[in-house]
Amino acid sequence: MTNRTGRNRQHGFTLVEALVALCIVGFGMLALVAVQFNLNSGTDLTRQRAEAMRLAQEKIEYFRSYTGITTGTVNWDALASSATEEIIDKYTIGGVDVPTNATYRRSWSLSGNNNDAVRMLQVKVTWEDRNYKLNSADADKGRQSVVLHTSIARVDPLETAYLGYPLPQNTNLKRPKNRNLNIPLEAIPLNTQESAYVLSGSLQIVFSNTSGLVIKKCSNLNATGSNYATATCTDFLGYVLAGYISGTPTVVSGVNLNGLTGITGSACKFGDAEDINTKTPIAGYKYYVCVIQVAALGNPYAGTVKLGGIPTSTGNTYKVCRFQYASSDFVDSNERNVQPYAGVAKSLDNQNYYIENSPSGSCPTITSAGAPSGFTGASVATQLHQDCRASQSPTTTATGTCPATAYNAATSLP
Known part of the structure; x- marks a missing residue:
C-alpha cells in the first residue's frame, strides 16, 4: 500500500505568470521604441536647425556682399x-x-x-x-x-579694397580723418558723423562723413564748429564737385556751371591751392570746390563744366585740357572726368584741368617733369575741353565755349 502525504508538485509557469512577464517585456520594448523615436527626432531636428542656420547666414552674407x-x-x-x-x-x-x-x-x-x-x-x-x-x-x-x-x-566696397592694396611710394590710401574721400581735407570735424566746410563768410556746408554728400547748409557756423548746436542750419541735399587747375591757372577766374542740367542750385569756391599742413599757396595750382544742389537724394545731374574768364582776345592761345583718366572696372566714366557727365548721383573729386598756352590745337601729355616736386606718378594724356584760342573765335556767352562769367560767389543756393 502506497502512502500519499499531499498533492503532486506542479512544474513550470502558470498562465498568469506568463502574462505578467509578457507585460513587463512589452513595456520595456515600448520604452526602447520611445527612446529610439526621441533619438531620431532629436537627430532630425538638429539637422534641420543646422540647415536653417545656414540659410539665415546665407541671406546675411548676401546683404553684406553688395558691390556698390x-x-x-x-x-x-x-x-x-x-x-x-x-x-x-x-x-x-x-x-x-x-x-x-x-x-x-x-x-x-x-x-x-x-x-x-x-x-x-x-x-x-x-x-x-x-x-x-x-x-x-x-x-x-x-x-x-x-x-x-x-x-x-x-561703406563703398572700393574703399575696403585699400586694406589689401600695396601702397605706392610715399602715399597713404587710408581715409583721411576717417571720413569719405570726397570731403575736402580742410573741412572741420563736427562729430564722428559730420564735418563742415566754409564756402564763404555767410555760407557753410555740412557733410556726412560716411557718404561724402552735403546734408546741411548753415549761415553762421564759425571756423571751429563750436557753435554747431546753435548755428542756423537747414537740411540740404547736394553733391560735391572738386578738382585742381594747373599749367597757366592764373588766367582762369572761376568755374561756370551753366552747362549742367538736373540741378536746382549751385555754389563754388575758387582760389589758390594750399598746402594742407602749412596753409601756404602751391605755385602753379588753383583749387575749386562746387556744391551741386538736387531736388532729392539720388537725383542725377548731367552736362559739361567749363572754366570761366579765360582771355579770348586777339593773339591769345589758351586751351583748357581735361585730365581724363584710364578706364577701369572700378570707376565709372564720371569719376574718370569724361564729359559731358551723365547720370551723376554722387560727389566727384579729382576733376582736374590743365591750361595750355600754345598755338597748337592739341593737348599735351603731362609727365612727372612738369609736376610738383616729389611726383612719381605715370604720365597722363589730356583731352581738349575748351578751345579758347583767338584764332578759333570762341564764344564768351554764359553757355559758350569759353564763358566770360563764373560761379565764384557762394550765393546761388536757394
Whole structure:
C-alpha cells in the first residue's frame, strides 16, 4: 500500500505568470521604441536647425556682399526688407533638384533707410518638424525657427579694397580723418558723423562723413564748429564737385556751371591751392570746390563744366585740357572726368584741368617733369575741353565755349 502525504508538485509557469512577464517585456520594448523615436527626432531636428542656420547666414552674407552704393548686381540702395516669405524646399545641384527634408520659410527685415550709415538686419527661418500640428487655436504649434541679428555698414566696397592694396611710394590710401574721400581735407570735424566746410563768410556746408554728400547748409557756423548746436542750419541735399587747375591757372577766374542740367542750385569756391599742413599757396595750382544742389537724394545731374574768364582776345592761345583718366572696372566714366557727365548721383573729386598756352590745337601729355616736386606718378594724356584760342573765335556767352562769367560767389543756393 502506497502512502500519499499531499498533492503532486506542479512544474513550470502558470498562465498568469506568463502574462505578467509578457507585460513587463512589452513595456520595456515600448520604452526602447520611445527612446529610439526621441533619438531620431532629436537627430532630425538638429539637422534641420543646422540647415536653417545656414540659410539665415546665407541671406546675411548676401546683404553684406553688395558691390556698390547705387550700382551693381547687389547694391546698397536696393537692399530692403522682404515683402513675402521665401519658400525653400529643394536645392539644385549640377542641374538636378534635390529635395530638402523640410520646407523652410525665410524672411528678413532691415531697419532705417539707405541713407543710414548702419542698418540693423534680422533674418528669420521657420520650418515644420515632424511634431507639427495645425491647430486653429495655435497655427504655429510645433513650428521651429531660427532668428539671427546683425548690422550692415554703408561703406563703398572700393574703399575696403585699400586694406589689401600695396601702397605706392610715399602715399597713404587710408581715409583721411576717417571720413569719405570726397570731403575736402580742410573741412572741420563736427562729430564722428559730420564735418563742415566754409564756402564763404555767410555760407557753410555740412557733410556726412560716411557718404561724402552735403546734408546741411548753415549761415553762421564759425571756423571751429563750436557753435554747431546753435548755428542756423537747414537740411540740404547736394553733391560735391572738386578738382585742381594747373599749367597757366592764373588766367582762369572761376568755374561756370551753366552747362549742367538736373540741378536746382549751385555754389563754388575758387582760389589758390594750399598746402594742407602749412596753409601756404602751391605755385602753379588753383583749387575749386562746387556744391551741386538736387531736388532729392539720388537725383542725377548731367552736362559739361567749363572754366570761366579765360582771355579770348586777339593773339591769345589758351586751351583748357581735361585730365581724363584710364578706364577701369572700378570707376565709372564720371569719376574718370569724361564729359559731358551723365547720370551723376554722387560727389566727384579729382576733376582736374590743365591750361595750355600754345598755338597748337592739341593737348599735351603731362609727365612727372612738369609736376610738383616729389611726383612719381605715370604720365597722363589730356583731352581738349575748351578751345579758347583767338584764332578759333570762341564764344564768351554764359553757355559758350569759353564763358566770360563764373560761379565764384557762394550765393546761388536757394
